[in-house]
C-alpha cells in the first residue's frame with residue numbers, strides 16, 4: 001500500500017498541543033528528512049549521531065537568531081509512533097515561538113500535516129490496525145471514565161483480538177471447504193457438516209454479541225438522553241438543580257452530536273447523561289406536559305432514552321398515576337415514576353403507591369432526599385450490569401455497519417449449509433464474510449475511506 005498514497009513520502013510537521021499560550025508547546029516532525037532538517041536548526045549536537053529514545057536540551061537557531069531553548073525527543077524508525085523517524089520538540093508555549101519554529105521547519109521542505117496524518121502513517125506502517133487507530137481519536141475525545149475505558153480497550157487491541165479470533169475460525173472453516181473442492185470429482189465430504197454448523201453458530205453468536213454491545217457503546221460514547229417531564233410546579237427545576245449540584249460534567253463538543261436543544265450534562269459513575277430541553281424546564285413553559293398525549297411532549301419523550309416522569313405525590317391519586325403510567329408504557333417509553341415532595345406525606349401513602357408500581361422512586365427534591373436513588377436507577381437502566389466486564393464494546397458506527405454485513409454473510413453461509421449447497425458456493429459466502437471483517441481492521445481499505453476516517457482526527461495526532 002505504501003507509495004501509492006499522495007504525499008506519503010513527505011516529511012510532515014504539526015503542533016501537537018492546543019494552539020495558544022501554555023507552559024510548553026510540542027511540535028512533532030515525522031518522515032525521512034526529520035533528522036536532516038532538525039540538525040540544521042539544532043547546532044549544538046549532531047543529531048545523526050544520537051541514539052533513539054534520547055532527549056537533548058539546546059537552542060534552536062535560524063542562522064544566528066535564537067528561536068528558543070528547547071528539549072528534543074528523538075525516535076528512530078521504526079521505533080516511533082508513526083514508524084518513521086520522529087522528533088518531538090518541546091518549546092516554550094508561546095504562539096509566536098511556535099510559529100517561528102514551524103516556519104523554520106516548513107521552509108526546509110517539510111509540509112504541514114493533515115488531521116490525523118501521524119496516526120494514519122502509524123496505520124500504514126503496521127503500528128496499529130484501523131480499529132485501533134480510530135480508537136485513538138475516540139480516546140482523545142473521551143470525557144468520562146466509561147468512554148475512556150472503552151476507547152483504551154480498543155486501542156490496545158482488545159477489539160482487534162476478538163476480530164482476529166473470528167477471522168482465524170472463518171479461515172479454518174474455509175480451509176475445510178476448499179479441501180473438499182479439490183476432491184469434488186470424488187464426491188467426498190471432508191468437512192464434517194456438524195462441525196461446520198457448530199463453527200458458524202459460534203461465529204454468529206460472537207458477531208451478534210459485538211453488535212449487541214453497540215447500543216451500550218453508543219451510550220458510552222455519546223451519552224444517555226434523559227427528559228424530565230411533569231406538570232408545572234411538580235419540582236422539575238428543583239430536581240434538575242439537585243442532580244446538577246454534584247454531577248455537572250465538563251464536556252467539550254462531542255463530534256457527531258447535534259445540539260439543537262439546550263441541555264445540561266451529568267457525569268454519574270463515569271456515564272454521561274444529557275438532560276434534554278432544560279431550557280423548557282427552567283422557563284416553566286406550559287407546553288411541558290399538561291397531560292400525556294400532547295404531541296410535542298410525546299416527541300420529546302420519544303427522543304429520550306429515559307424519561308423521568310415527575311409528579312407531586314400530594315396532587316395525584318394512584319388511579320391517575322396508573323392512567324399516566326399506562327399511557328407511557330403503551331407508547332413504549334422507557335420511564336421512571338418519580339414521586340416528589342414526599343416530605344409532606346406520610347409513609348402510608350408511599351406504601352400504597354409502591355404496592356402498585358414497580359418503577360417508582362420517592363424523593364423530596366428540595367431537601368435532596370432520594371436524589372441518589374434517582375442516579376442509581378439511571379445508571380442501572382443504562383448499563384444493565386454490563387459495563388464492568390472486560391468485554392469488548394463496539395462504539396464506532398463504521399464497525400457496527402461492517403459487523404452487520406458480516407452477520408448477514410454468516411447467515412448466508414448457514415442457509416447454504418442447511419440447504420446443502422455445493423462447497424464452492426459456501427466458499428464464496430465465506431470470502432464475503434472475511435471481506436467485511438477485513439474492512440474493520442483495515443486489511444481491506446481504499447484511499448478515500450482512509451482519508452475520510454483520518455480527517456476526523458485533530459491536527460498533530
Ligand code: GDP
Pocket residue numbers: 230231232233234235236237238239281284340341342343344363364365366367
Ligand atoms: P417545576 O415547575 O416543575 O420546575 O417546579 P419547581 O422546581 O419550580 O418547584 C415548584 C415548587 O415546589 C417550588 O416552590 C419548590 O420549592 C417546591 N418544591 C420542589 N421540590 C419540593 C419538595 O421536595 N418538597 C416540597 N415541600 N416542595 C418542593
